Amino acid sequence: MNTDDLRHDLEALGRRPVPEAQPEFVEALLARLTIEGEFLAPVPLAAHRAAAVRRIGVIATIAAAIAAVVGLVSMNGIERPPQAKSSPSLSPSVLEIHRISDQVVYARVGSDGLVRDLQGALAEDGSYNAVCSTGGVISASAGDYPCETEEAVTIVVVGGRIESVRGHVSLEQTGGDTDSSLAELTYSETDNVLRLEWPAATAPVAGYAVLRVAGAADALGTPAYPADRVAEVVEPVFEEDLNEAFEFGTEQARYAVVAVDAAGEVVERYEPLHLNLKWSRASEEG
Amino acid sequence: MRFTGDDEGTEDERRLVERAQAGDAEAFSALYRLYVQRIHAFCYRRTNSRELAEDATASTFERAYRQLERFEWRGGGFGAWLYRIAANELSDNYRRAQRARSERGQVAMGSLHTPYTTDDFERIEAGDDDTRRLVAALGTLNPRYQEAISLRYLAGLSHEEAAVAMGSSKPVMAVTLTRALKALKKAMEKMGPFEEAS
Numbered sequence: 001m002n003t004d005d006l007r008h009d010l011e012a013l014g015r016r017p018v019p020e021a022q023p024e025f026v027e028a029l030l031a032r033l034t035i036e037g038e039f040l041a042p043v044p045l046a047a048h049r050a051a052a053v054r055r056i057g058v059i060a061t062i063a064a065a066i067a068a069v070v071g072l073v074s075m076n077g078i079e080r081p082p083q084a085k086s087s088p089s090l091s092p093s094v095l096e097i098h099r100i101s102d103q104v105v106y107a108r109v110g111s112d113g114l115v116r117d118l119q120g121a122l123a124e125d126g127s128y129n130a131v132c133s134t135g136g137v138i139s140a141s142a143g144d145y146p147c148e149t150e151e152a153v154t155i156v157v158v159g160g161r162i163e164s165v166r167g168h169v170s171l172e173q174t175g176g177d178t179d180s181s182l183a184e185l186t187y188s189e190t191d192n193v194l195r196l197e198w199p200a201a202t203a204p205v206a207g208y209a210v211l212r213v214a215g216a217a218d219a220l221g222t223p224a225y226p227a228d229r230v231a232e233v234v235e236p237v238f239e240e241d242l243n244e245a246f247e248f249g250t251e252q253a254r255y256a257v258v259a260v261d262a263a264g265e266v267v268e269r270y271e272p273l274h275l276n277l278k279w280s281r282a283s284e285e286g
Numbered sequence: 287m288r289f290t291g292d293d294e295g296t297e298d299e300r301r302l303v304e305r306a307q308a309g310d311a312e313a314f315s316a317l318y319r320l321y322v323q324r325i326h327a328f329c330y331r332r333t334n335s336r337e338l339a340e341d342a343t344a345s346t347f348e349r350a351y352r353q354l355e356r357f358e359w360r361g362g363g364f365g366a367w368l369y370r371i372a373a374n375e376l377s378d379n380y381r382r383a384q385r386a387r388s389e390r391g392q393v394a395m396g397s398l399h400t401p402y403t404t405d406d407f408e409r410i411e412a413g414d415d416d417t418r419r420l421v422a423a424l425g426t427l428n429p430r431y432q433e434a435i436s437l438r439y440l441a442g443l444s445h446e447e448a449a450v451a452m453g454s455s456k457p458v459m460a461v462t463l464t465r466a467l468k469a470l471k472k473a474m475e476k477m478g479p480f481e482e483a484s
Contacts, residue, residue: 002471003467003468003471006467006470006471006474007439007467009416009420010420010435010439010440011439013331013417013420013421013439013440014331014439014440014441014442016331016417018327018330018331018339019330019336020323020326020327021322021323021326021339021340021343022336025340025343026319026322026323029318029322029343029344029347030315030318030319030322032344033314033318033347033348033351034311034314034315195461231464231468232464233460233461233464234460235456235457235460235461236457237457237458237460237461238461238464239458239461239462239465240465241465
């Protein structure tokens with residue numbers, strides 16, 4: 001199944017007739033909303049603001065915590081694995097964690113190993129992006145993770161505890177291609193997302209095809225259209241999650257873009273961009 | 287897809303929203319009646335279940351009622367806002383279901399791409415296997431991807447309306463949709479054929 005088939009199936013699903021909501025349900029829900037208004041009374045804006053302030057507080061608290069994972073755990077005498085190089089001070093510090101697909105929050109890891117926000121509530125279960133503000137060891141159920149200063153990692157919190165820690169891939173643009181017309185490249189280390197932007201085509205086009213080859217650096221050629229097409233976009237921008245896109249250990253990725261007309265014919269080409277990928281220790285283990 | 291048909295309808299709806307925000311229960315009732323079937327249909331397509339669709343529809347309107355004061359009219363209007371709430375509710379439901387499985391020790395937290403069985407979706411009532419598989423795979427994506435696909439394809443919003451509902455620019459919405467479809471394709475490939483629970 002290709003993406004076009006999938007889009008077609010989704011459109012079909014969106015058109016599929018479904019049963020109407022039963023009148024009893026419709027009336028009962030409306031009654032609950034309007035008659036039992038006390039329960040559902042709109043919350044004044046001031047309360048929302050207060051909640052927001054509390055959230056920021058919480059957030060600011062959670063931040064203080066996870067780096068404390070780094071500090072407290074190390075103070076508890078857990079040794080860094082042999083592959084870890086000596087790290088800077090292991091004193092408690094602040095680790096900023098970013099709830100994936102959500103807001104930035106800050107957390108603290110207590111001496112009991114639980115991740116709590118600034119008001120003492122357990123962090124919600126789920127995945128967070130985090131940055132180690134100092135080097136140290138993050139203790140996780142799946143194993144300790146030696147974190148370098150300013151290293152971005154993904155942590156998974158379950159039941160208030162850090163279940164696992166996973167490192168990220170990082171990027172380095174190789175020297176020979178810096179004058180690529182795809183040079184508008186940004187890479188968000190926290191989100192692990194590569195973003196490419198390029199100037200809009202001068203001729204009328206239907207869209208752009210993003211081309212990519214990846215693998216060992218000495219075995220790669222120039223991405224070709226249509227064989228190496230990985231995405232089609234209408235606007236001249238493309239984002240990709242590096243962890244999703246590449247197998248661990250991939251040495252290099254080469255991107256190119258072509259502008260195509262409605263018939264699928266190439267009307268403009270953009271020079272390719274070469275990127276070296278560097279993988280962190282945790283990804284190697286995972 | 288236009289929510290209100292024309293500019294006059296949009297203005298009428300806008301006035302209804304303003305009155306509802308001022309505490310007029312009749313105005314809220316009118317808005318509710320305008321959208322309850324559409325939101326229910328949207329939820330039904332995502333869940334294939336009358337029960338789950340009713341739960342999500344109720345949660346959507348309860349949240350909308352509570353947050354009405356904060357609503358600001360933008361492209362897509364009240365309808366796009368409601369669909370966004372519904373999409374959030376639905377992805378939250380899937381997330382809670384995944385967490386429940388994790389708590390039972392059946393699935394590691396964060397492992398979203400697990401083989402599924404009828405046991406996982408025991409409340410699905412209708413639809414052929416392909417539809418059930420598509421719906422189930424959609425529920426494994428991260429919430430933002432679920433929202434993007436749901437708003438664009440299942441709610442029938444235009445690209446622009448879906449972007450507004452997501453709080454994104456059109457280019458970012460295009461990128462998100464591309465990535466979401468790719469992730470959905472991968473999730474379906476990982477699922478393999480539907481298997482009966484033993």
